[in-house]
Amino acid sequence: MTEHDIEITVNGTDHEMTVDSRTLLVHALRDQLGYTGPNVGCESSMCGACTIHLDGEAVKSCTVLAVQADGSDVTTVGDFADRDSLHPIQESFSEEHGLQCGYCTPGMIMTTSELLERNPDPNEEEIREALEGNLCRCTGYQNIVKAVESAAEKMRTTATAEGDD
Ligand code: FES
Ligand code: FES
Incomplete structure (x- = not known):
């Protein structure tokens, strides 16, 4: 050793x-x-x-x-978790019921954040492709995809608003 x-x-x-x-x-x-x-x-x-x-x-x-x-x-x-308020990805997973037991969720969140960093407006196929290495035994994935779409929209809106400042 x-x-x-x-x-x-x-x-x-x-x-x-x-x-x-x-x-x-x-x-x-x-x-x-x-x-x-x-x-x-x-x-x-x-x-x-x-x-x-x-x-x-x-x-x-x-x-x-x-x-x-x-x-x-x-x-x-x-x-x-070390932020004052929920990140849009956390918010969206909660709002869209993108988790049940939550065991897969840390990985889903980390994969989603990298996806939205490089592709702020992914379509459903791109989301499913990005998440194909993250397995979930509970949700059936549909709500996870909706959560990612929702998070992307929130983040684009925030970026646009900040750009307008
Ligand atoms: S624990 Fe690493 S991929 Fe499953
Ligand atoms: S929410 Fe249970 S494994 Fe994904």
């Missing part, structure tokens, strides 16, 4: 930590640093419950070794 010292920034906070060479990023985040937003579902890249942003890109944190994240900037769904 080999240990490595790594540095990682999570939700804007810098961390220095020692990880085993086999430690998955999701376990380093949850078990060593206490960021419990990314959920552990399959641990095999199937379900997307562990999705985070790694240097701005949505990735499944069970597919990345913690040592590979050395020097990286990580964002978890917890970053959305």
